[in-house]
Amino acid sequence: MALPPNTNEAFLREVDEELRRDQLATFWERWGRWVIVAIVVGLAAFGAFLYAQHRTEQAAGIEGEKLQAAFAKLGANNPTAAAAPLADIAASKRDGYRALAKFTQADIALQKNDLKGAAAKFAEVAADTSVAQPFRDLALIRQTSAEYDGLKPQVVIERLRPLAVPGNAWFGSAGEMVAMAHLRMNRRDLAGALFGQIARNDDVPDTIRQRAVQMAGVLGVDAIAPNEGSKAQ
Structure with missing residues (x-):
């Protein structure tokens, strides 16, 4: 017995919706846990990025304040008090702060007529490939000047x-x-x-x-x- 047109359309829509529900259920059974894992991992990675960025900015600010304090001690003619913070910054992972601290350490050594110590610090900057080339070139010149007589x-x-x-x-x-x-x-x-x-x-x-x-x-x-x-x- 043939179905009336309206009944036929309603039946087809019901079958189509049931098929979609079955496909979605099958997909979720097969891939659902991995979708959840992917979302969690993505959110964790994004959160870690934001946290690392915050920590980087925070650490850079701390090192900047420490370097400023060291310069203040040098301005007060107290290089001994500046030695410790300069040593900390000279080991920094931030290229600019590290190079500037080593330049300063070398200049302090020059004031003490420690040509060998100054040359060693300048040589460290000159050999540091992560530092911009103009600063490396300047360090090489300063190193050569300190070593020139020898x-x-x-x-x-x-x-x-x-x-x-x-x-x-x-x-x-x-x-x-x-x-x-x-x-x-x-x-x-x-x-x-x-x-x-x-x-x-x-x-x-x-x-x-x-x-x-x-x-x-x-x-x-x-x-x-x-x-x-x-x-x-």
């Missing part, structure tokens, strides 16, 4: 050669030490040329440029840039 000229030249070029941020400081190393090796031609480059470079600090002008003149090198010569006329 280094062979060729070691100075090889160490600072990549920095002793126009355009490098530390060209003046590195170039001056390399030029002096050339002089120690009796290479007046190389020393004079480098002093001339330093003297004509507007990006080099004035004190270094003035010394370079004097040294270039002694070595017979014209250290006046063309535009400066035209102005003088």
Whole structure:
């Protein structure tokens, strides 16, 4: 016996709904526990991320306050009291704080005329690949300056050669030490040329440029840039 149209549509809807309920029940029986586990793990991971971020910001704030306190002690001419907090920050996992603390420790050692201790701290920063390259370069220059009298000229030249070029941020400081190393090796031609480059470079600090002008003149090198010569006329 055929079903009336309305009854047929109602029957089909009921069958369709029953099929969906069966599919959902089957899915939940098979995968329900894993769905719950995934949700719990996701929420736990998100909570752990928020907590770690909060702890990181909190720890950075504490280290910042500790570093500020160490600088205050140094400003009060009390390096002994600053030693402990600086040592703590020098072991930090935060690159900037760690490098700054080691730079400060090295400067304190220099004030005590402890060249070896200062050079060791600068060397640690120079070798730290997690620190930005300009700070590593500066540390290498400071290390070389502290060790300069005990280094062979060729070691100075090889160490600072990549920095002793126009355009490098530390060209003046590195170039001056390399030029002096050339002089120690009796290479007046190389020393004079480098002093001339330093003297004509507007990006080099004035004190270094003035010394370079004097040294270039002694070595017979014209250290006046063309535009400066035209102005003088």
